Amino acid sequence: MPVLKEVPAEAQVISHRLMLRSGMIRQQASGVYSWLPFGLRALQNIIKVITRNMSKVGSLEMLMPCIQPASLWLESGRFENYGKEMLKFQDRHDNTLLFGPTNEDMITDVFRHNIQSYKDLPKNLYHIQWKFRDEIRPRFGVMRAREFLMKDAYSFDIDQAGAHKSYNQMYLAYLQTFHDMGLHVIPVVADSGVIGGDLSHEFHILAEHGESTIFYDKRFLHLSASKSLNMEEVGSLYAVAEEKHDFNNGNFLEDEIASSKSIEIGHIFYIGTKYSKAMKAVVNDSNGNLVPVEMCSYGIGISRLVAAIIEANHDEKGIIWPSSVAPFTVSILNLNMSDDKCNELSKILYDQLLASDVSVLYDDTEERAGSKFATHDLIGSPYQLIIGSKKGASDIVEVKNRKTGKIEELDINLVMKLFLND
Amino acid sequence: MPVLKEVPAEAQVISHRLMLRSGMIRQQASGVYSWLPFGLRALQNIIKVITRNMSKVGSLEMLMPCIQPASLWLESGRFENYGKEMLKFQDRHDNTLLFGPTNEDMITDVFRHNIQSYKDLPKNLYHIQWKFRDEIRPRFGVMRAREFLMKDAYSFDIDQAGAHKSYNQMYLAYLQTFHDMGLHVIPVVADSGVIGGDLSHEFHILAEHGESTIFYDKRFLHLSASKSLNMEEVGSLYAVAEEKHDFNNGNFLEDEIASSKSIEIGHIFYIGTKYSKAMKAVVNDSNGNLVPVEMCSYGIGISRLVAAIIEANHDEKGIIWPSSVAPFTVSILNLNMSDDKCNELSKILYDQLLASDVSVLYDDTEERAGSKFATHDLIGSPYQLIIGSKKGASDIVEVKNRKTGKIEELDINLVMKLFLND
Numbered sequence: 001m002p003v004l005k006e007v008p009a010e011a012q013v014i015s016h017r018l019m020l021r022s023g024m025i026r027q028q029a030s031g032v033y034s035w036l037p038f039g040l041r042a043l044q045n046i047i048k049v050i051t052r053n054m055s056k057v058g059s060l061e062m063l064m065p066c067i068q069p070a071s072l073w074l075e076s077g078r079f080e081n082y083g084k085e086m087l088k089f090q091d092r093h094d095n096t097l098l099f100g101p102t103n104e105d106m107i108t109d110v111f112r113h114n115i116q117s118y119k120d121l122p123k124n125l126y127h128i129q130w131k132f133r134d135e136i137r138p139r140f141g142v143m144r145a146r147e148f149l150m151k152d153a154y155s156f157d158i159d160q161a162g163a164h165k166s167y168n169q170m171y172l173a174y175l176q177t178f179h180d181m182g183l184h185v186i187p188v189v190a191d192s193g194v195i196g197g198d199l200s201h202e203f204h205i206l207a208e209h210g211e212s213t214i215f216y217d218k219r220f221l222h223l224s225a226s227k228s229l230n231m232e233e234v235g236s237l238y239a240v241a242e243e244k245h246d247f248n249n250g251n252f253l254e255d256e257i258a259s260s261k262s263i264e265i266g267h268i269f270y271i272g273t274k275y276s277k278a279m280k281a282v283v284n285d286s287n288g289n290l291v292p293v294e295m296c297s298y299g300i301g302i303s304r305l306v307a308a309i310i311e312a313n314h315d316e317k318g319i320i321w322p323s324s325v326a327p328f329t330v331s332i333l334n335l336n337m338s339d340d341k342c343n344e345l346s347k348i349l350y351d352q353l354l355a356s357d358v359s360v361l362y363d364d365t366e367e368r369a370g371s372k373f374a375t376h377d378l379i380g381s382p383y384q385l386i387i388g389s390k391k392g393a394s395d396i397v398e399v400k401n402r403k404t405g406k407i408e409e410l411d412i413n414l415v416m417k418l419f420l421n422d
Numbered sequence: 423m424p425v426l427k428e429v430p431a432e433a434q435v436i437s438h439r440l441m442l443r444s445g446m447i448r449q450q451a452s453g454v455y456s457w458l459p460f461g462l463r464a465l466q467n468i469i470k471v472i473t474r475n476m477s478k479v480g481s482l483e484m485l486m487p488c489i490q491p492a493s494l495w496l497e498s499g500r501f502e503n504y505g506k507e508m509l510k511f512q513d514r515h516d517n518t519l520l521f522g523p524t525n526e527d528m529i530t531d532v533f534r535h536n537i538q539s540y541k542d543l544p545k546n547l548y549h550i551q552w553k554f555r556d557e558i559r560p561r562f563g564v565m566r567a568r569e570f571l572m573k574d575a576y577s578f579d580i581d582q583a584g585a586h587k588s589y590n591q592m593y594l595a596y597l598q599t600f601h602d603m604g605l606h607v608i609p610v611v612a613d614s615g616v617i618g619g620d621l622s623h624e625f626h627i628l629a630e631h632g633e634s635t636i637f638y639d640k641r642f643l644h645l646s647a648s649k650s651l652n653m654e655e656v657g658s659l660y661a662v663a664e665e666k667h668d669f670n671n672g673n674f675l676e677d678e679i680a681s682s683k684s685i686e687i688g689h690i691f692y693i694g695t696k697y698s699k700a701m702k703a704v705v706n707d708s709n710g711n712l713v714p715v716e717m718c719s720y721g722i723g724i725s726r727l728v729a730a731i732i733e734a735n736h737d738e739k740g741i742i743w744p745s746s747v748a749p750f751t752v753s754i755l756n757l758n759m760s761d762d763k764c765n766e767l768s769k770i771l772y773d774q775l776l777a778s779d780v781s782v783l784y785d786d787t788e789e790r791a792g793s794k795f796a797t798h799d800l801i802g803s804p805y806q807l808i809i810g811s812k813k814g815a816s817d818i819v820e821v822k823n824r825k826t827g828k829i830e831e832l833d834i835n836l837v838m839k840l841f842l843n844d
Contacts, residue, residue: 002536026532029491029519034532037482037547060459065569066488066552067521069451089511091568092556097451099489099521110448110456114424125459130488130552134514146513147487 013209015307016141031138031146041327053177059124070096072105085133099132107154112281118158126153143307153298163294182322188239199270204262207311215245215259263308271295319380328361331381335369336388423460435631437732438563453560453568463749475599481546492518494527507555521554529576534703540580548575565729575720585716604744610661621692626684629733635664637681685730693717741802750783753803757791758810
């Protein structure tokens with residue numbers, strides 16, 4: 001974890017600065033990043049929250065390759081439409097390939113070769129894979145990168161009623177997923193762009209330096225992320241992406257509506273039969289007729305989420321991770337490495353927390369106390385266990401809550417209980 | 423899990439046939455595959471075994487991108503050497519990029535920007551990422567694919583003695599890793615090819631249709647994969663790759679040596695300073711001198727391993743998964759879906775196994791008994807729980823061991839105990 005004390009000059013937004021300073025990422029080419037161990041842990045924890053929620057709604061995990069043949073995109077009619085953002089190339093036999101920017105075409109191909117009957121529907125499949133979009137101006141670190149990690153899910157239904165049911169189920173699963181990450185998300189009505197279809201929602205979080213602008217009912221601001229989600233309440237409030245907003249065409253009063261900069265972290269599309277018709281993904285319905293399958297697609301920008309979570313959870317000292325995605329739940333700061341008692345106490349805590357599956361980082365470096373405080377405020381573990389700040393204290397540990405800054409002095413046994421019941 | 427009854431005509435080797443028949447993969451382009459849910463589970467279980475063993479020896483997980491800038495390869499001097507197997511292309515700004523076939527160059531870049539002192543050594547980092555090698559003739563399914571998943575680790579030491587220690591530690595970790603997957607592996611002395619360096623071992627399993635040939639001490643055949651590994655014994659026996667073998671130049675008698683077709687599943691290299699010198703990855707030693715860091719690299723072909731494990735573990739009916747990597751440990755075959763008692767018993771078993779974190783597949787289709795037997799022998803769960811084969815039996819479950827074929831009749835409570843203590 002190579003921590004920087006200086007603020008990197010090239011980073012314009014706070015999340016990018018904090019990710020570089022805490023040693024989470026390293027840029028390898030414009031918009032292409034390595035994830036160092038600390039950063040990868042955040043990415044993996046976000047993946048855990050997503051897979052748990054996908055599994056709950058019966059979505060099955062699979063994995064499509066990074067490389068796609070141009071032939072599938074020619075078949076769906078999207079090959080030319082996608083423009084310069086698509087990275088195309090020839091292999092040694094002069095076949096045209098591309099680095100997948102999204103997977104509607106390929107999943108339609110997988111579907112048509114494996115499913116022929118309405119009896120096997122509905123079906124919901126997802127994968128988590130690196131995508132590439134050759135952005136003309138990559139920026140803000142992993143927020144607008146070229147190679148990025150996306151979870152994309154696809155649902156298949158026999159008719160429109162079924163597809164709407166699938167869409168709504170995933171809409172709710174997305175609210176729950178972002179809620180589980182400690183994010184205060186606003187689902188907004190959106191355009192469906194290059195994916196196609198006529199119903200679409202984006203999921204946004206408010207952020208000072210966000211690239212999007214949304215208009216939303218002010219009551220969203222009082223729906224706290226910490227209380228359990230009220231799905232009905234969320235779904236009934238007005239919220240739209242900028243291009244969809246019209247003050248003269250909505251069931252609201254103007255002063256009930258706020259507008260803010262925001263970051264898009266998820267996007268769902270009711271696609272219909274655009275791909276299934278073009279690529280002949282047809283199934284037998286209960287009357288024995290061949291009908292094109294009704295599709296929806298659902299994306300979450302996983303690598304971008306790391307930045308978005310930091311934009312929404314930081315202070316002037318550094319990151320404040322929500323527990324569910326924190327690379328480490330606990331940092332142990334041993335301030336007195338020359339004291340046997342401090343070393344013993346730190347080691348006992350470390351071993352016991354590890355054995356209890358609490359993710360813990362033990363700072364046993366020779367750095368001074370001030371430097372250790374600064375480092376651990378920067379990397380933002382929800383809890384810091386501070387050992388050795390007071391001379392002569394035996395089994396007392398200072399427990400600092402990173403978010404509130406509050407410090408409690410607790411006996412070591414009480415500390416262990418605290419985390420085992422967490 | 424789209425299971426095929428017919429043998430696919432295009433598949434030449436048994437693992438490819440079984441992977442297609444059991445719905446594990448679908449080819450999307452020559453040597454490029456989608457992993458369907460059943461196949462992905464095997465891949466993920468292999469990853470678990472690998473990460474557990476990497477973690478045990480203190481290797482830290484990170485993640486480098488698929489796309490690499492040509493500049494790093496020009497700097498290391500490998501850009502032209504790699505030849506047509508490297509997939510190169512231009513982005514929209516005419517920068518030359520490539521889809522990484524391996525990561526020595528990039529990890530050296532990450533290292534030199536983050537580590538400057540011998541105090542931070544030794545260091546061992548690994549990542550699990552999709553690679554691409556544009557093979558002239560991809561074949562045998564995922565065994566020789568173009569896009570493939572590899573675990574590659576890299577160690578960094580201040581001197582040769584340290585690097586040899588790291589090399590030996592990973593050599594043993596590899597033996598343990600393959601052993602944990604139920605594989606009977608033979609480590610052979612090998613050439614280091616395009617990676618460079620002067621010490622190298624490959625890890626092979628014997629397989630009738632393997633593409634490699636190895637020469638090895640016949641005593642390897644008696645070192646069973648099921649008993650615990652005797653590291654010293656393994657390390658002292660003669661075993662070399664074909665190109666390294668010389669009957670006139672070894673400490674053995676000719677009739678002690680066998681030769682077999684085999685599959686390479688891992689490869690480790692003592693690299694030395696090839697990359698650190700070319701790319702100026704230097705560190706301060708304890709005397710304050712700048713010295714190039716000593717490197718080794720360590721690869722495991724994860725997607726190829728799925729095929730290799732099947733080559734080594736199958737019979738005429740299908741796959742016989744080793745427990746540690748089985749997509750499902752248990753298959754429940756309900757043979758009488760119209761019987762309330764059978765449905766209840768099956769559901770109780772399914773729910774209790776799930777709740778106990780046993781990975782279980784419940785076959786509640788309307789297929790006939792013979793078809794269910796064939797399907798589950800094909801997909802190879804280590805245990806089949808057969809419900810409803812005998813009229814009037816109440817709480818009796820037939821437990822079939824896929825490997826031995828033996829069937830025991832057990833009370834449901836005994837069945838649960840069996841798996842909870844497993």
